[in-house]
Amino acid sequence: MSKRRPGGHGQSMPFLVSYRLEEKMCLAVPGKVVSLEGNGTGKVDYLGTTVLANLSLLPEVKVGDWVIVHAGFAISRLDQKEARRTLKLFKELEKISPAD
């Protein structure tokens, strides 16, 4: 695995519940599509570790998209706009409901 292992201490990881990839059967992890390799597959980069994934369940996926990969298959796209919206909501909440 890469030195930049997901979830290492002091690192801020956006969407990751971090376990070792190969250990977890049911883990679904986000990564970025870096290339399409034909036959419905593509390379997905998990912050340093690149793995070939099957993209057939997400026909519309493009290079540069973030996807959630599970058991070798990309199962969902990660919508950055929605991610930002949730983060904004957190900021608002911090104002309305400050932890004292």
Added chain:
Amino acid sequence: MARKKPSRELLSDWRSGPTIRSLLKAISVETGTIGRPLRIMEVCGTHTMTLHRSGLKPLLREAGVAMVSGPGCPVCITPDYYHEAIIDLVTSRKNILVGTFGDMTRVPTARGSLQTTVPAPGSEIRIVYSPEEALELAVKNPEKEVIFFGAGFETTIPAIAFTVKRAAAENLKNFSLLAALWLIPPALQAILESGEVAIDGFIYPGHVSVIIGQKAYRFVPEKFGVPGAIAGFEPADVLLGILSVARQIRLGRPEVANEYRRVVQAEGNPRALALMEEMLEPYEADWRGLGRIKRSGLRLKPRFLELDAVRKFNLQLRPAKPLKLGCRCGEVLKGLIEPVDCPLFGRSCDPEHPRGPCMVSYEGACLIEYKYSSGGRKQ
């Protein structure tokens, strides 16, 4: 490796202290208004993991929320007799190659585990990360019969369906599937109908929901009046889900909220759902702990029977006599007891010597409890 850094927003912290604290505060304001503590079931083992590893459980308790673990792990709920059937086959027949996920190999049964069993000459058990890896083993080893022993919820089922479809299309004769495929909504319905656990709301599994979407849970508020929220797996995600459930309770308006919108679409993943529909059919499956539940499992449709390991090898998937190991996993999976309530927990059952599947799976409630709480530090 030259790579562009992910954009700043994508690296914003979903575990930031101020966010976590303000979410907890907002939750405690809700429970304060409601005027009683809430019991919320996290259906998915990965949520159990998040709650423990981030130390949220005690903080939530202070905020008036007790979290109960649900059936959330396909390894835990697959009955022993699946493993036993495969063990019988691989020990008695030559040239069988079983591919399965790592957690599955360590489940202890009356016939040992897939990890400890001694296969017949030429037979073996391999850990695979993806069902397609098992299929590739079949291509590379034409002299062997390759069986993929696949356990999974909706998250995993499309990958398995895709792989079987590929095997059928490639006319691969030495590949078959032992399907231990379970559906979450019917299990929730069974838990609600049994009425054994008082649950004020559900945190729905994020990645199961990626596939099935929001509407699959609609019966929960509509038939049972129970609130729920789909949540992601970062600490702030889970808290957001809990806050949503608490709000629904205060307002008396139960619904299926989606608090994981960056990943979960309301309608799920249509391509994956179509594939499941094409390849598989529901049947009355037998869950560890929960027992038989109508239309709660999926098996291959009759036209793919040649790819069904049960049929191909005449596997006997019969409930054997219940084991007298004293494991109370079944009750843990229903949320009836906590792992620490099991007399074996941390005594004769630990991750080195698991007595039941809940201590085996990385998403098993007992293993998580052991790793992150008192159990691990007892000695």
